[in-house]
Amino acid sequence: MRINQAPSHRWDRWLVRRLFQAIGPAPIRVALGGGDGFVPAGISPVATVRIRDRRTLAQLVLDPEIGFGEAYAEGRIQVEGDFVRFLEVVYTSIGNTRRPFWYSGVVSKWMDWLQNNTLRGSLANIHRHYDLGNDFYKLWLDHEMVYTCAYFPSSSATLEEAQIAKMDHVCRKLQLQPGETVVEAGCGWGALAMHMARHYGVLVKAFNISKEQIFYARRRAVEIGISDRVEFIEDDYRNVSGKFDAFVSVGMLEHVGLSHYRELGNVIHRTIGDSGRGLLHFIGRNYHEEFSRWIRKRIFPGAYAPALAEAMRVLEPWDYSVLDVENLRLHYAKTLEHWLDRFERCSHQVAAMYGDWFQRAWRLYLAGSIAAFRTGRLQLFQVLFAGSQCREFPWTRAHLYTDAQSVESRPRWTHAMS
Amino acid sequence: MRINQAPSHRWDRWLVRRLFQAIGPAPIRVALGGGDGFVPAGISPVATVRIRDRRTLAQLVLDPEIGFGEAYAEGRIQVEGDFVRFLEVVYTSIGNTRRPFWYSGVVSKWMDWLQNNTLRGSLANIHRHYDLGNDFYKLWLDHEMVYTCAYFPSSSATLEEAQIAKMDHVCRKLQLQPGETVVEAGCGWGALAMHMARHYGVLVKAFNISKEQIFYARRRAVEIGISDRVEFIEDDYRNVSGKFDAFVSVGMLEHVGLSHYRELGNVIHRTIGDSGRGLLHFIGRNYHEEFSRWIRKRIFPGAYAPALAEAMRVLEPWDYSVLDVENLRLHYAKTLEHWLDRFERCSHQVAAMYGDWFQRAWRLYLAGSIAAFRTGRLQLFQVLFAGSQCREFPWTRAHLYTDAQSVESRPRWTHAMS
Numbered sequence: 001m002r003i004n005q006a007p008s009h010r011w012d013r014w015l016v017r018r019l020f021q022a023i024g025p026a027p028i029r030v031a032l033g034g035g036d037g038f039v040p041a042g043i044s045p046v047a048t049v050r051i052r053d054r055r056t057l058a059q060l061v062l063d064p065e066i067g068f069g070e071a072y073a074e075g076r077i078q079v080e081g082d083f084v085r086f087l088e089v090v091y092t093s094i095g096n097t098r099r100p101f102w103y104s105g106v107v108s109k110w111m112d113w114l115q116n117n118t119l120r121g122s123l124a125n126i127h128r129h130y131d132l133g134n135d136f137y138k139l140w141l142d143h144e145m146v147y148t149c150a151y152f153p154s155s156s157a158t159l160e161e162a163q164i165a166k167m168d169h170v171c172r173k174l175q176l177q178p179g180e181t182v183v184e185a186g187c188g189w190g191a192l193a194m195h196m197a198r199h200y201g202v203l204v205k206a207f208n209i210s211k212e213q214i215f216y217a218r219r220r221a222v223e224i225g226i227s228d229r230v231e232f233i234e235d236d237y238r239n240v241s242g243k244f245d246a247f248v249s250v251g252m253l254e255h256v257g258l259s260h261y262r263e264l265g266n267v268i269h270r271t272i273g274d275s276g277r278g279l280l281h282f283i284g285r286n287y288h289e290e291f292s293r294w295i296r297k298r299i300f301p302g303a304y305a306p307a308l309a310e311a312m313r314v315l316e317p318w319d320y321s322v323l324d325v326e327n328l329r330l331h332y333a334k335t336l337e338h339w340l341d342r343f344e345r346c347s348h349q350v351a352a353m354y355g356d357w358f359q360r361a362w363r364l365y366l367a368g369s370i371a372a373f374r375t376g377r378l379q380l381f382q383v384l385f386a387g388s389q390c391r392e393f394p395w396t397r398a399h400l401y402t403d404a405q406s407v408e409s410r411p412r413w414t415h416a417m418s
Numbered sequence: 419m420r421i422n423q424a425p426s427h428r429w430d431r432w433l434v435r436r437l438f439q440a441i442g443p444a445p446i447r448v449a450l451g452g453g454d455g456f457v458p459a460g461i462s463p464v465a466t467v468r469i470r471d472r473r474t475l476a477q478l479v480l481d482p483e484i485g486f487g488e489a490y491a492e493g494r495i496q497v498e499g500d501f502v503r504f505l506e507v508v509y510t511s512i513g514n515t516r517r518p519f520w521y522s523g524v525v526s527k528w529m530d531w532l533q534n535n536t537l538r539g540s541l542a543n544i545h546r547h548y549d550l551g552n553d554f555y556k557l558w559l560d561h562e563m564v565y566t567c568a569y570f571p572s573s574s575a576t577l578e579e580a581q582i583a584k585m586d587h588v589c590r591k592l593q594l595q596p597g598e599t600v601v602e603a604g605c606g607w608g609a610l611a612m613h614m615a616r617h618y619g620v621l622v623k624a625f626n627i628s629k630e631q632i633f634y635a636r637r638r639a640v641e642i643g644i645s646d647r648v649e650f651i652e653d654d655y656r657n658v659s660g661k662f663d664a665f666v667s668v669g670m671l672e673h674v675g676l677s678h679y680r681e682l683g684n685v686i687h688r689t690i691g692d693s694g695r696g697l698l699h700f701i702g703r704n705y706h707e708e709f710s711r712w713i714r715k716r717i718f719p720g721a722y723a724p725a726l727a728e729a730m731r732v733l734e735p736w737d738y739s740v741l742d743v744e745n746l747r748l749h750y751a752k753t754l755e756h757w758l759d760r761f762e763r764c765s766h767q768v769a770a771m772y773g774d775w776f777q778r779a780w781r782l783y784l785a786g787s788i789a790a791f792r793t794g795r796l797q798l799f800q801v802l803f804a805g806s807q808c809r810e811f812p813w814t815r816a817h818l819y820t821d822a823q824s825v826e827s828r829p830r831w832t833h834a835m836s
Contacts, residue, residue: 095737095806155813286806287734308740312727316705319513321794322726325743326815376739376806388513388704388794395573397744398819 018061026093047081069294073361087371108290115302117257119236125302130210140342145189148251149332149380159338167195172400173384176200180245183271185237186252190217197229204230244271247278254283254303261313269318274387284379299365324384332380333373340366436479444511465499487712491779505789526708533720535675543720548628558760563607566669567750567798577756585613590818591802594618598663601689603655604670608635615647622648662689665696672701672721679731687736692805702797717783742802750798751791758784
């Protein structure tokens with residue numbers, strides 16, 4: 001590959017050429033130290049990545065995925081220009097190149113083993129991310145503390161509106177009826193559980209192994225006076241017991257791990273049997289691909305985003321019918337834009353609380369996620385399913401798109417068997 | 419198992435017991451010749467199956483799937499009472515029993531091999547079903563000759579309305595824009611191709627290997643004056659050439675065969691690339707299961723209904739994103755009820771055209787399909803997908819549920835990348 005504006009030293013030239021070979025001819029400028037930088041010939045760059053020294057550049061060539069994350073978090077790499085746009089073009093370029101490094105598969109497997117989501121492993125993995133402190137998440141999440149993809153009925157909706165719309169969207173898909181029982185696996189700070197109990201008149205049992213989140217959720221349920229209708233249980237989804245009408249899990253499948261899908265399926269069948277229905281909301285992929293090693297190392301240990309076909313391993317053994325799959329990937333990009341915007345506005349505070357390394361690592365995680373959802377490297381699936389004996393579900397999906405939001409005006413169910 | 423009303427001969431008693439062991443304790447009465455019949459103890463029967471002789475009963479015990487189909491078509495078995503309801507309870511009972519006969523797997527593999535959907539095999543398979551004569555299908559299909567699952571916006575819609583609504587539903591999901599090009603694989607009698615061209619202003623190239631259907635479609639396109647905008651090509655989907663904005667296939671995947679999904683994926687990518695979008699509408703399953711051997715032997719040679727995960731084999735190799743999956747299984751049950759009703763009203767005519775055997779075999783196929791969709795042994799999936807470079811799709815699915823049906827009033831596209 002020809003690189004314009006040749007660098008001063010032939011080692012640097014060689015390394016930059018190798019870097020572009022690894023990531024493909026991305027429209028970016030690569031600058032070393034205080035230099036002008038290099039751009040693939042004939043390409044107009046969208047941003048400049050400034051690499052502090054030759055050592056950092058060499059690490060980037062050796063392993064762009066880990067190398068970039070580590071160096072960015074440590075301040076040895078800076079991006080001048082639109083950070084998200086920069087990540088987007090690099091993701092697209094890497095996606096077209098598809099030349100995985102020989103050792104990335106080995107390292108990935110080794111990480112899988114180290115971070116396996118056993119009962120004990122999950123506790124450690126979840127603790128590392130979700131127990132960072134509620135005060136931190138309060139800085140940049142919405143009022144209800146919903147840390148999953150929102151649903152924007154129109155692109156002008158606020159984050160607050162979109163998170164409530166998402167909860168309604170889920171409840172309507174599940175066709176919750178007053179008096180029914182719902183089990184939630186992985187309930188975060190409890191917003192959905194409380195929303196279901198308050199606005200749909202159901203009884204909820206919600207599970208989570210994050211101490212901080214459960215602590216917050218329980219206090220909040222008491223505050224708003226619904227602790228008699230929502231029970232927050234600090235336990236693993238594998239220990240869910242009892243019988244319920246519906247199962248819901250929003251943003252937990254990513255932490256279950258492919259090798260444990262069968263266990264999750266067993267839990268679902270144990271709780272809702274053949275007559276219930278359920279919804280899985282999760283980050284997915286177009287095909288099997290490991291989660292970024294840097295993200296697993298620094299942000300989400302043990303995480304995996306399944307292809308849609310892989311997610312079916314939860315449902316197939318129990319003869320569950322998939323009724324509806326919706327891809328909300330652009331909604332997640334928009335949700336993350338809101339989060340990143342709020343995060344940037346309090347980045348000094350974050351740095352003061354957790355240090356500069358943390359603040360930069362989290363910026364990269366949020367911005368990288370926006371880029372991943374925009375470019376389609378990540379998807380967001382909502383999968384609605386029902387058991388073989390579940391004979392009542394709506395005739396069409398039109399009821400999801402009426403204006404009625406209250407319990408009273410929800411549509412009558414249509415009997416499937418006439 | 420205890421059987422009430424003991425039969426006259428101990429061989430018959432033994433055979434009936436074996437039959438109920440094979441199919442489970444279904445709520446049916448089994449009568450031999452002119453006898454009263456036997457019912458599983460404590461169960462109230464929904465219908466009576468009258469088996470002419472001991473030989474037929476023995477064949478039923480040996481292989482209920484093939485045995486029932488063959489004997490019913492030959493008139494050696496009759497069902498007194500609601501035929502569909504009878505099939506439903508038997509399907510449910512067999513589904514709960516899950517005791518496949520040892521040789522059914524072997525026979526199934528052998529049938530797969532015999533009926534493999536190679537270029538030549540497909541020609542033979544499709545010819546056997548779809549070239550039975552257009553006059554036959556005209557007897558019981560809707561005016562537009564649509565031989566796939568309809569979409570009933572309300573359960574009171576007529577079949578005619580529901581088939582048009584289905585075509586609009588597909589066109590809206592694909593967000594067809596005037597002037598765009600669409601390729602259709604497996605176009606039946608051409609109704610959808612002509613609908614797209616007439617009402618959505620697109621140019622269509624439609625493929626089919628059924629001589630009779632292509633003949634009908636071409637004549638019809640000339641009659642309604644749109645032969646300049648719809649081209650009907652008598653060829654296999656594997657020979658599709660050219661570049662298109664959208665790919666659509668309604669009711670063909672069932673005839674492709676699991677071992678050829680990769681080929682279909684290649685064809686799709688060759689025609690719409692990374693920037694197009696497409697829709698696959700097909701009969702599916704909750705998990706991997708071969709199509710009924712009797713149906714493959716007598717009605718649909720080479721047919722296979724995939725699990726959703728299996729259908730992903732078409733899309734995954736090319737990084738296509740699944741945007742939307744809708745399960746319309748109850749709509750197919752309703753569609754088939756309309757077809758069976760019309761079929762029954764002209765059953766004498768059918769018998770006069772093709773004989774009693776044919777008329778009974780087709781009644782069993784239609785009634786059995788209703789039962790299969792009602793009980794969830796079969797599903798109907800519409801899968802909407804888009805390429806990695808397709809940046810334009812609607813923000814939500816609300817546009818599918820507005821009243822606007824015309825080209826002019828269709829919603830504006832929202833740019834995904836803001």
